[in-house]
Amino acid sequence: MPNCPRCHQSISNREITCPHCGMILKAYGHPGITLHRAVEQEYLCQTCLYHVDDTCTFPQRPYAKECTLYTDKDQSPLEPESIYLPRRTLLQAAKLWCQRHPAVVGLLGLLAVSVLFTLLSNS
Incomplete structure:
Protein backbone atom coordinates (compact mmCIF):
# COMPACT_ATOMS: atom_id res chain seq x y z
CA MET A 1 0.00 0.00 0.00
CA PRO A 2 1.32 3.46 -0.88
CA ASN A 3 1.74 6.30 1.59
CA CYS A 4 0.21 9.76 1.38
CA PRO A 5 2.84 12.30 0.22
CA ARG A 6 1.66 14.84 2.82
CA CYS A 7 0.93 12.89 6.04
CA HIS A 8 2.79 9.65 5.17
CA GLN A 9 -0.09 7.46 6.37
CA SER A 10 -0.87 4.18 4.57
CA ILE A 11 -3.67 4.53 2.02
CA SER A 12 -5.35 2.34 -0.60
CA ASN A 13 -4.41 2.62 -4.29
CA ARG A 14 -8.04 3.43 -5.07
CA GLU A 15 -8.35 6.45 -2.78
CA ILE A 16 -9.08 9.73 -4.56
CA THR A 17 -8.27 11.82 -1.49
CA CYS A 18 -6.31 10.89 1.63
CA PRO A 19 -8.76 9.87 4.36
CA HIS A 20 -6.36 11.24 7.01
CA CYS A 21 -5.39 14.70 5.76
CA GLY A 22 -7.70 15.25 2.74
CA MET A 23 -4.93 15.73 0.15
CA ILE A 24 -6.16 15.14 -3.41
CA LEU A 25 -4.36 12.12 -4.87
CA LYS A 26 -6.12 11.62 -8.21
CA ALA A 27 -7.02 14.00 -11.02
CA TYR A 28 -10.36 15.78 -10.57
CA GLY A 29 -13.08 13.99 -12.53
CA HIS A 30 -10.71 11.18 -13.50
CA PRO A 31 -10.31 8.93 -10.46
CA GLY A 32 -8.16 6.44 -12.39
CA ILE A 33 -5.48 8.96 -13.36
CA THR A 34 -2.67 9.71 -10.95
CA GLN A 75 13.18 6.50 -16.62
CA SER A 76 14.26 4.29 -19.48
CA PRO A 77 11.73 4.31 -22.32
CA LEU A 78 10.54 1.08 -23.92
CA GLU A 79 13.21 -0.69 -25.90
CA PRO A 80 12.35 -1.01 -29.61
CA GLU A 81 12.67 -4.80 -29.32
CA SER A 82 9.88 -4.90 -26.74
CA ILE A 83 7.34 -3.35 -29.12
CA TYR A 84 5.64 -5.88 -31.40
CA LEU A 85 5.73 -4.79 -35.02
CA PRO A 86 4.55 -7.55 -37.33
CA ARG A 87 6.37 -8.04 -40.63
CA ARG A 88 4.09 -8.14 -43.66
CA THR A 89 4.76 -9.08 -47.24
CA LEU A 90 3.96 -6.58 -49.96
CA LEU A 91 0.84 -8.56 -50.90
CA GLN A 92 -0.41 -8.61 -47.29
CA ALA A 93 0.23 -4.88 -46.93
CA ALA A 94 -1.63 -4.14 -50.18
CA LYS A 95 -4.57 -6.31 -49.11
CA LEU A 96 -4.73 -4.54 -45.74
CA TRP A 97 -4.59 -1.12 -47.44
CA CYS A 98 -7.44 -2.10 -49.77
CA GLN A 99 -9.54 -3.23 -46.81
CA ARG A 100 -8.96 0.07 -45.03
CA HIS A 101 -9.65 2.25 -48.11
CA PRO A 102 -12.56 0.68 -50.04
CA ALA A 103 -13.75 4.02 -51.50
CA VAL A 104 -10.36 4.72 -53.08
CA VAL A 105 -10.23 1.19 -54.49
CA GLY A 106 -13.71 1.68 -55.99
CA LEU A 107 -12.73 4.98 -57.60
CA LEU A 108 -9.54 3.47 -59.02
CA GLY A 109 -11.61 0.59 -60.42
CA LEU A 110 -14.03 3.00 -62.13
CA LEU A 111 -11.10 4.95 -63.54
CA ALA A 112 -9.52 1.77 -64.92
CA VAL A 113 -12.80 0.67 -66.54
CA SER A 114 -13.31 4.10 -68.15
CA VAL A 115 -9.75 4.12 -69.52
CA LEU A 116 -10.25 0.59 -70.86
CA PHE A 117 -13.50 1.60 -72.64
CA THR A 118 -11.80 4.69 -74.09
CA LEU A 119 -8.94 2.61 -75.47
CA LEU A 120 -11.28 0.00 -76.96
CA SER A 121 -13.58 2.59 -78.59
CA ASN A 122 -10.63 4.34 -80.26
CA SER A 123 -9.37 1.10 -81.85
Missing part, protein backbone atom coordinates in the same frame (compact mmCIF):
# COMPACT_ATOMS: atom_id res chain seq x y z
CA LEU A 35 -1.99 13.36 -10.19
CA HIS A 36 1.78 13.92 -10.01
CA ARG A 37 3.00 16.68 -7.69
CA ALA A 38 6.24 18.59 -7.49
CA VAL A 39 8.41 18.21 -4.41
CA GLU A 40 8.80 21.41 -2.36
CA GLN A 41 9.84 24.40 -4.53
CA GLU A 42 10.77 22.43 -7.67
CA TYR A 43 8.63 22.32 -10.80
CA LEU A 44 7.62 19.09 -12.50
CA CYS A 45 8.63 20.41 -15.92
CA GLN A 46 12.32 20.39 -14.98
CA THR A 47 12.34 16.58 -14.98
CA CYS A 48 9.50 15.82 -17.42
CA LEU A 49 10.20 14.03 -20.71
CA TYR A 50 7.55 16.08 -22.55
CA HIS A 51 9.25 19.33 -21.55
CA VAL A 52 12.65 18.07 -22.67
CA ASP A 53 11.45 16.97 -26.14
CA ASP A 54 9.24 20.11 -26.42
CA THR A 55 5.95 18.25 -26.95
CA CYS A 56 4.22 19.50 -23.81
CA THR A 57 1.09 21.58 -24.36
CA PHE A 58 0.18 22.04 -20.70
CA PRO A 59 -0.79 25.71 -20.07
CA GLN A 60 1.19 25.91 -16.80
CA ARG A 61 4.42 24.83 -18.50
CA PRO A 62 7.26 25.35 -17.40
CA TYR A 63 5.96 26.18 -13.91
CA ALA A 64 3.63 23.19 -13.34
CA LYS A 65 3.41 21.93 -9.77
CA GLU A 66 0.73 19.30 -10.60
CA CYS A 67 0.30 17.28 -13.80
CA THR A 68 -1.43 14.08 -14.92
CA LEU A 69 0.83 13.46 -17.94
CA TYR A 70 4.16 13.76 -16.14
CA THR A 71 6.78 11.24 -17.29
CA ASP A 72 10.20 11.20 -15.65
CA LYS A 73 12.91 11.82 -18.27
CA ASP A 74 15.36 9.61 -16.37
Whole structure:
Protein backbone atom coordinates (compact mmCIF):
# COMPACT_ATOMS: atom_id res chain seq x y z
CA MET A 1 0.00 0.00 0.00
CA PRO A 2 1.32 3.46 -0.88
CA ASN A 3 1.74 6.30 1.59
CA CYS A 4 0.21 9.76 1.38
CA PRO A 5 2.84 12.30 0.22
CA ARG A 6 1.66 14.84 2.82
CA CYS A 7 0.93 12.89 6.04
CA HIS A 8 2.79 9.65 5.17
CA GLN A 9 -0.09 7.46 6.37
CA SER A 10 -0.87 4.18 4.57
CA ILE A 11 -3.67 4.53 2.02
CA SER A 12 -5.35 2.34 -0.60
CA ASN A 13 -4.41 2.62 -4.29
CA ARG A 14 -8.04 3.43 -5.07
CA GLU A 15 -8.35 6.45 -2.78
CA ILE A 16 -9.08 9.73 -4.56
CA THR A 17 -8.27 11.82 -1.49
CA CYS A 18 -6.31 10.89 1.63
CA PRO A 19 -8.76 9.87 4.36
CA HIS A 20 -6.36 11.24 7.01
CA CYS A 21 -5.39 14.70 5.76
CA GLY A 22 -7.70 15.25 2.74
CA MET A 23 -4.93 15.73 0.15
CA ILE A 24 -6.16 15.14 -3.41
CA LEU A 25 -4.36 12.12 -4.87
CA LYS A 26 -6.12 11.62 -8.21
CA ALA A 27 -7.02 14.00 -11.02
CA TYR A 28 -10.36 15.78 -10.57
CA GLY A 29 -13.08 13.99 -12.53
CA HIS A 30 -10.71 11.18 -13.50
CA PRO A 31 -10.31 8.93 -10.46
CA GLY A 32 -8.16 6.44 -12.39
CA ILE A 33 -5.48 8.96 -13.36
CA THR A 34 -2.67 9.71 -10.95
CA LEU A 35 -1.99 13.36 -10.19
CA HIS A 36 1.78 13.92 -10.01
CA ARG A 37 3.00 16.68 -7.69
CA ALA A 38 6.24 18.59 -7.49
CA VAL A 39 8.41 18.21 -4.41
CA GLU A 40 8.80 21.41 -2.36
CA GLN A 41 9.84 24.40 -4.53
CA GLU A 42 10.77 22.43 -7.67
CA TYR A 43 8.63 22.32 -10.80
CA LEU A 44 7.62 19.09 -12.50
CA CYS A 45 8.63 20.41 -15.92
CA GLN A 46 12.32 20.39 -14.98
CA THR A 47 12.34 16.58 -14.98
CA CYS A 48 9.50 15.82 -17.42
CA LEU A 49 10.20 14.03 -20.71
CA TYR A 50 7.55 16.08 -22.55
CA HIS A 51 9.25 19.33 -21.55
CA VAL A 52 12.65 18.07 -22.67
CA ASP A 53 11.45 16.97 -26.14
CA ASP A 54 9.24 20.11 -26.42
CA THR A 55 5.95 18.25 -26.95
CA CYS A 56 4.22 19.50 -23.81
CA THR A 57 1.09 21.58 -24.36
CA PHE A 58 0.18 22.04 -20.70
CA PRO A 59 -0.79 25.71 -20.07
CA GLN A 60 1.19 25.91 -16.80
CA ARG A 61 4.42 24.83 -18.50
CA PRO A 62 7.26 25.35 -17.40
CA TYR A 63 5.96 26.18 -13.91
CA ALA A 64 3.63 23.19 -13.34
CA LYS A 65 3.41 21.93 -9.77
CA GLU A 66 0.73 19.30 -10.60
CA CYS A 67 0.30 17.28 -13.80
CA THR A 68 -1.43 14.08 -14.92
CA LEU A 69 0.83 13.46 -17.94
CA TYR A 70 4.16 13.76 -16.14
CA THR A 71 6.78 11.24 -17.29
CA ASP A 72 10.20 11.20 -15.65
CA LYS A 73 12.91 11.82 -18.27
CA ASP A 74 15.36 9.61 -16.37
CA GLN A 75 13.18 6.50 -16.62
CA SER A 76 14.26 4.29 -19.48
CA PRO A 77 11.73 4.31 -22.32
CA LEU A 78 10.54 1.08 -23.92
CA GLU A 79 13.21 -0.69 -25.90
CA PRO A 80 12.35 -1.01 -29.61
CA GLU A 81 12.67 -4.80 -29.32
CA SER A 82 9.88 -4.90 -26.74
CA ILE A 83 7.34 -3.35 -29.12
CA TYR A 84 5.64 -5.88 -31.40
CA LEU A 85 5.73 -4.79 -35.02
CA PRO A 86 4.55 -7.55 -37.33
CA ARG A 87 6.37 -8.04 -40.63
CA ARG A 88 4.09 -8.14 -43.66
CA THR A 89 4.76 -9.08 -47.24
CA LEU A 90 3.96 -6.58 -49.96
CA LEU A 91 0.84 -8.56 -50.90
CA GLN A 92 -0.41 -8.61 -47.29
CA ALA A 93 0.23 -4.88 -46.93
CA ALA A 94 -1.63 -4.14 -50.18
CA LYS A 95 -4.57 -6.31 -49.11
CA LEU A 96 -4.73 -4.54 -45.74
CA TRP A 97 -4.59 -1.12 -47.44
CA CYS A 98 -7.44 -2.10 -49.77
CA GLN A 99 -9.54 -3.23 -46.81
CA ARG A 100 -8.96 0.07 -45.03
CA HIS A 101 -9.65 2.25 -48.11
CA PRO A 102 -12.56 0.68 -50.04
CA ALA A 103 -13.75 4.02 -51.50
CA VAL A 104 -10.36 4.72 -53.08
CA VAL A 105 -10.23 1.19 -54.49
CA GLY A 106 -13.71 1.68 -55.99
CA LEU A 107 -12.73 4.98 -57.60
CA LEU A 108 -9.54 3.47 -59.02
CA GLY A 109 -11.61 0.59 -60.42
CA LEU A 110 -14.03 3.00 -62.13
CA LEU A 111 -11.10 4.95 -63.54
CA ALA A 112 -9.52 1.77 -64.92
CA VAL A 113 -12.80 0.67 -66.54
CA SER A 114 -13.31 4.10 -68.15
CA VAL A 115 -9.75 4.12 -69.52
CA LEU A 116 -10.25 0.59 -70.86
CA PHE A 117 -13.50 1.60 -72.64
CA THR A 118 -11.80 4.69 -74.09
CA LEU A 119 -8.94 2.61 -75.47
CA LEU A 120 -11.28 0.00 -76.96
CA SER A 121 -13.58 2.59 -78.59
CA ASN A 122 -10.63 4.34 -80.26
CA SER A 123 -9.37 1.10 -81.85
